[in-house]
Amino acid sequence: MINWNLRKKIQNLISRQKKGDGLDGESGYRDLTPESDTKNSEEYIRALHWAIKNKDVKNIALSGPYGSGKSSVIKTYLKKYPKTKYLSISLAAFSTPTKSVNGEDDKTTLLADDWTLDDVDENVIEEGILKQLFYRVDVGKIPQSRYRKIKKLSYWKMFFTLLMLTVVASAVYLEINPNVLEDFKNTVINNGAFFHLSQWSSYAVFTVTIFGVLLLITTVLKYVMSNFRIANINLGDKASISKKEEKESIFDKSLDEIVYFFESTTYDTVFIEDLDRFNQPNIFIKLRELNTVINNYDNIKRKVVFIYAIKDDMFKDEERTKFFDFIVPVIPYINATNSGEILRGLLKFEKGEDGVYKSKNYDISDRYIWKISPFVQDMRVLTNICNEFLVYKRTLKTTKLKDEEMFSMITFKNLYPKEFAELQAERGIVKQTFQEKEKFVINEKRKLEKQIVAKREILENVHSDILFSLQEIKHAFLGFLSYDNGTYYPLKNLQINNRSQYSYGEILKEDFDLTKFDNINQLIIGYDVSNGCYYEQSHTVSNVKQKMASEGSKYLKRMNDLKFSEKSKKQELISEIQNLEEKIAKIDGYSLKELIDEFGEDFLPEGISKYGILKFLLINGYINEGYVDYINYFHPNSITKDENDYLRSIRMRNKAKNFAFEIKNLQQVSDRIYDAEYRQTETLNYLLTDFMLIQCSDKTNKKYYFDGFELDKGMNHYQFAKEYINRGQNVNDFISELCKYYRHMWKNIAEDVSLLDETKYNYLSLILNNTTMNQIVVLDEVDRSKCIKNFIVEDEKSLACLNGVSSDVLIELISRQSIVFRKISNVGANAEVLNYIYQNDMYELNNSMISSMIKFYHPDLADGLGNAHYTTILNADINVLNNRIWNDFEAYINHFVLGIDENVSENINAVEDIIERLANANIELAISVLDKEKVSWDELDECCKNNVEKDKKKEIWNYLFDNRRISSTWKNFEYYYIEFGITIELLGWFNENCSDIVKSEKTDKIDNECIKNIIINPEIKVQAVEQIVDNYNCDEEIEFDVPKLPKDKIDLLVRKHYIRYSLSNTEKFKNNAIDSFCVYCREYIDKFVNDLPSVSLNESEVVMLLNDTTIDKHFKPEILKKISAGIMTKKLAQTIASNQFDVDKVYVESAWKFLDNTERHMLLVYYLQVYSVAEISRLLTELGGEWSKLSDNKSRHKEEISIDVNGHNERLLLQLQKKGFITSYQEKNDRKKRCFEVWVKQQ
DSSP states (O other), X not given: OHHHHHHHHHHXXXXXXXXXXXXXXXXXXXXXXXXXXXXXXXXXXXXXXXXXXXXXXXXXXXXXXXXXXXXXXXXXXXXXXXXXXXXXXEOOOSSOOSBOTTSOBOSOOSOXXXXXXXXXXXXXXXXXXXXXXXXXXXXXXXXXXSOOOOOOOOHHHHHHHHHHHHHHXXXXXXXXXXXXXXXXXXXXXXXXXXXXXOHHHHHHHHHHHHHHHHHHHHHHHHHHHHXXXXXXXXXXXXXXXXXXXXXXXXXXHTHHHHHHHHHHSOOOEEEEESGGGGOOHHHHHHHHHHHHHHXXXXXXXXXXXXXEEEOGGGSOTTHHHHHOSEEEEOOOSOOTTTHHHHHHHHTTEEEOTXXXXXXXXXXXXXXXXXXXXXGOOOHHHHHHHHHHHHHHHHHTTTSOOOHHHHHHHHHHHHHOHHHHHHHHTTOSHHHHHHHHHHHHHHHHHHHHHHHHHHHHXXXXXXXXXXXXXXXXXXXXXXXXXXXXXXXXXXXXXXXXXXXXXXXXXXXXXXXXXXXXXXXXXXXEEEEEXXXXXXXXXXXXOTTHHHHIIIIIHHHHHHHHHGGGGSHHHHHHHHHHHHHHHHHHHHHHHOOHHHHHHHHOSTTSOTTGGGSHHHHHHHHTTSSOTTGGGGTSOOOTTOOOHHHHHHHHHXXXXXXXXXXXXXXXXXXXXXXXXXXXXXXXXXXXXXXXXXXXXHTOOOXXXXXXXXXXXXXXXXXXXXXHXXXXXXXXXXXXXXXXXXXXXXXTHHHHHHTOTTSOHHHHHHHHHHHHHHSOHHHHHHHHHGGGOOHHHHHHHTOTTHHHHTTTSOHHHHHHHHHHTTOOBSOOOOTTSOHHHHHHHHHTTOBOOSXXXXXXXXXXXXXXXXXXXXXXXXXXXXXXXXXXXXXXXHHTHHHHIIIIITTOTTOOOOOHHHHHHHHHHHTTTOHHHHXXXXXXXXXXXXXXXXXXXXXXOHHHHHHHHHHHHHTTOBOOOHHHHHHHHHHHOSOHHHHHHXXXXXXXXXXXXXXXXXXXXXXXXXXXXXXXXXXXXHHHHHHOOOSSXXXXXXXXXXXXXXXXXHHTTSSOOXXXXXXXXXXXXXXXXXXXXXXXXXXXXXXXXXXXXXHHHHHHHXXXXXXXXXXXXXXXXXXXXXXXXXXXXXXXXXXXXXXXXXXXXXXHHTOOHHHHHHHHHXXXXXXXXXXHHHHHHHHOGGGGGGSOOSSOEEEEEEOOSSSHHHHHHHHHXXXXXXXXXXXXXXXXXXXXXXXXXXX
């Protein structure tokens, strides 16, 4: 029910707005008084009327919180019942009274800062009630009242009273002294005669004079009486109401007056409002007592009702039900939950087509309403905010102000009027907030700048350090530590602070922890001393702490800084610097809201939290740096206080404002800056720069302003230029103007180690696009540095990074400054610019540039440059490139073909071209190319076929043969053979490749004679000869001069039957090639054995043939027979003993005689079978040793024969067993010895 009523109230409010009532009506304003026609209040009126008419109800409470509409209920009731005899008492609670009822001065005239309503004295409240009672009625209605009220003095009434008194007084005086009249008449006539007036004229003047005097007296009396103040109210002869008597209250003293008042008047209803604001319950008790007295007084024949408008919590627990006879609760009309709906109604919100509520007349969003409305919970305040908003909006309409920000400022004004007044005086909590913001920004910038300085110092140290590696600095550092008191100690290890010991090599390692050198108190050096031998000594470094503090720390810093020399870490450090600079620039331009979003609200002034809505408005940016526009008029020729501070900082050369300081009155500020002051660092400002570029008509001011950039030897102007460009507004105009004056601009940018290359290119692009070529040349040649040229040349991606620059500008710059590129990346670069560079030789002839050129014209060929450089260039066939290479061909070959390690895949056409161009002039270089490029020719005559001298050609061909760079064919053999004959190089090639050559197709020139010449040539290896004879079938026998051939070739020719069998050849071999005789005999053994009768062989020849294991042993008995057994020799005997073949017993018997026991042992192993058992017994006896034990075979017995390493004993035992001389033998193993147990067979 309550929510339904509330909803109806809001709908009624909105409907009234649509009808033109209230804020959107004809004037747009609403009064702050209670409404007299409150809708949905019927039940309140009904209940109140019932209570008033009830004879038992004399004290009624209208109970509800502040702003709930209690006053409106009262006003509505009185409108409905206009005949009600009522009194209305409302006590203002905004200041203490300045006068008491009895006229005494009150000591409190204004509210103290810590004054509260609870501090108000009860007597003051009672005085207020009495005043409102007695000053309500005319004094004529209460004539017997002792309170005397001042009546209004009528001027003419006073005049006529004086006139009547004068007439009466004159009449009485004439009655007493009748002669005076005649004397008076004569006096008047005589005086008139003096002025030449007639009798009647004299009377007229006298009358006018009398009236004038009376008017003057009346005026004086009026003035005196009007300015006369009564100190107190006299109560006849009995008493007066004064604060001096403190024991008795005002009500007690004036009780009879109050009763008399109600007795003399007809009032029967008293409405008492705002009494609860004082938190004085006792006053309610006194009022209730007063009501009881009035209603019990016999002379008052009517009921008098007191109706109190109070807050719900005025009385505790059940007290209020005991105090009041009837309570009418009033439901709050507005609170934190519905103030937004009411505010939407006041500001005439309507639902748009998109379903979003919007204000019809103001740029205020629905979202904003819901944010701010919970802070306003009083209808009067809400209405007044809307009224004042409208006044401000209409008054300040000349400036472009945001409605939401203005509404926020008015809300703040109504909720915190004192703080708003302080803000208008440029002080107070709001001003303090923005001052704290500036302090915080300055502190944050200092912190960031400190970080930037540290990081820049690292970059500068890395850039300037003459030692380029960490290890180099470590060597220097250790050398520094090793030198003490004029002596150098060859450091081997270090011991720090009596703790760990570190070797020299360990310290030099990249991952060694340098922090170990921090806080050194003791340092012991270990070093080797040589005195015949090496031994280690130690030395304690003196004053090591001071040594480290003075110079050692510098080494440590250099080592730490050098970590950033790596490109990735350096780029990372530069990025960090740029991020910090961007952060500084952002902080400079941050609004309070943005600063709070970024850093939180800790920097806000202490105590701001108690200003709830103010903190909300500041945090959300509804009250911001532009607050001045919302509280003051704008005067066209004025400047703000902050702008004046800015001008003062320029005059005093004390920078007080950051670059982003907002200057609103640019023309006025500019007019107040002197010419020379424009050059100062303190003048630098974003908005002023914008003004100079766009609106400033005074060229002198502009010149002075931009002159400052060149004249500033510090970095403030340079830093400003960077930040202004990064800001992104009017950049082109700024660069154009800046380059006219700031000659060192690009040089400073190029040398700034804290900038990423990408950022530098952005700056350079801006310069090239917005500056004349003459100015660009000036920037490039400042201090003869060629800074633009060098910057572009040193980076291969420069053209790609400058792709945003006009091609005409870049071409003109390249041409005019003679820029010769060492490296170019085509990706992203302007094709027109690239073509100009390549076609006009504006590049160094290096591998990178050639690669870029090939990629530009023939991207499909570019990969070949890595391993086939000249091949790729020939395939690309770029005239300008070819001509440039051929003009200094030897340099090209040395640098690229030979200089690139991976360039090993040139094709044969490219190599042939190189050889033909180089062979005659520089054969060594041509050979070097051949040596690197492993190119082979299928046909030799294709190499050096054009314009190559014969001796150079031979040298080239010889190289090809020596290095197997020619196909192994008889045809290529023939080409060379015809051109130069058989040479060592040809034969060497043949030796190496004969297996392939002989398999190839023979030409007509390869005949038996050629083959013979090849074979007999001593340079031809036997392997080559073997390949020839295996693959070349001679139709007829080739006659070789055998004695002149080496053995291996003879053996090969014999085996391959190139030397055939004949008795003559047999004799030749016996006489001239005895080393190959065995090979010859073996190869033709059948024929040789058949011809043995015709062949004479001596002992050595027989022995040689018998010892040849490759000759089948069944041929050997016939060979042995060429020597008679009777002429046996030791050598022949040994040959028989060491070879096993069928030998007649006579030869064995003859050999036995020439052999020692060991040899005889082997003879028996091979030839035992030729003897009988009886002969074996004899032979064993003759053999002697342990074998003699076996010779006795008359009885069966066991003997032991040792086991030899070669196994000969076991072989002989096996033969004896086979012959039946022994029955068995077996190996015996025991701990003492190993042997064979042999059983001799009884014969």
